[in-house]
Amino acid sequence: MYDRNGHPWTFSIFLYVLPYSKMKYLELTLDQKQDTLFKCLYHAFKYTGGIPNEIWFDNMSTVVDHKMSDFHHHKFNERFQSFSHDANYHPIACRPFRPQTKGCVEALARTMSRLKPYNHEFDTLAKLNEIIENLRERLNHEKSQGNNQIPIELWQKEKEYLRPINPDLKRYFESVQLRKVSKDAMIRFQNHQYSVSPNYIGKEVEIKPLDDKKIEILFNGVAIRHHKITNYQFNYDPRDKRAILKSDLMKDKTDEEINQYILNDLSVYDQIGD
Structure with a gap:
């Protein structure tokens, strides 16, 4: 995207969705490093009030050891597996070319087109981050296309089943x-x-x-x-x-x-x- 002065900003958006309520967490990142993934996951856990029993992940290098994996079997890299163990959730890698296994995130990724009207409408990175946070709040307060329900309302029930957050997880990204x-x-x-x-x-x-x-x-x-x-x-x-x-x-x-x-x-x- 471009700011008001025509300066280009290249960034990524971390996407996290709870399956029942469709409660969403979005965060702007300037890299796709493993420490950044751990930080975003921790922020997502804090935002949604806990940790689910299992989390499905895209087939990315910060999660999967591609040298040790093949099409039918995924090998998680050791540091990611250690984080998952300490967070107390079961990680599952999505199959390549099977978008139906991560439909919630794929649908949310398409909503990123809602950022286009803000092209040339921000001055700083902080303002762009504010735009993304506002989009996150709107998505959680409007009916989801997946179930025609409002995420923030269903989340009130879903969060009761989430596990407590281990504060020691911060050592994975605050070193x-x-x-x-x-x-x-x-x-x-x-x-x-x-x-x-x-x-x-x-x-x-x-x-x-x-x-x-x-x-x-x-x-x-x-x-x-x-x-x-x-x-x-x-x-x-x-x-x-x-x-x-x-x-x-x-x-x-x-x-x-x-x-x-x-x-x-x-x-x-x-x-x-x-």
């Missing part, structure tokens, strides 16, 4: 993650960007979540920056922003002019946050 620092001296975490010094551009750093509110960024095991986790698309440490501006856009400006620019910019962000 140290590797990221390459972009040419803008930023790294991406949970669909938002956080700054480091321009000295680390092009280098690989580690991201370590400290809790639900902070992350630590390390290079060669040494902490180089701490950030609060926010809903802002771009998150700058003032020292990084000063260094970035000094090395590029405002290299001819004085330190005082750069500092004033940063203060003005931060005041705008404060107003947005309010």
Whole structure:
């Protein structure tokens, strides 16, 4: 999709559907890594209030070990199998070329066409994410094509049969993650960007979540920056922003002019946050 400025955004949407109520969970992702799958599943469990006895999965590499599988027999990769065991559900791989085995998700995937009217109608990744969350809520409050019932109403009964969530599942996606620092001296975490010094551009750093509110960024095991986790698309440490501006856009400006620019910019962000 394209934002208002014509900038293209390539993304994926994680789809999860409960079979009885047709209660749906959607989440925007910028990659299809296994850690991202585990994070989305955990968020889906939290959103729907528990874990079902079994979950059917598409035939994807984050789930199935394709080298050890054939058309008639699927071999789950070890880390996925470990996550499923700790989550206490039975995983089932859908057969290739058999869309009827995952009809709920296939039907939901077709509803993604409802995002098309928002092409060129958003400014930031955060706004695009908000559009997808609003679509999720509308889908759960309108009659499903599959049973002509409202998912949120049937879910009130279905959730009674879901299993409790193991909080230890977060260790599968909240461990140290590797990221390459972009040419803008930023790294991406949970669909938002956080700054480091321009000295680390092009280098690989580690991201370590400290809790639900902070992350630590390390290079060669040494902490180089701490950030609060926010809903802002771009998150700058003032020292990084000063260094970035000094090395590029405002290299001819004085330190005082750069500092004033940063203060003005931060005041705008404060107003947005309010």
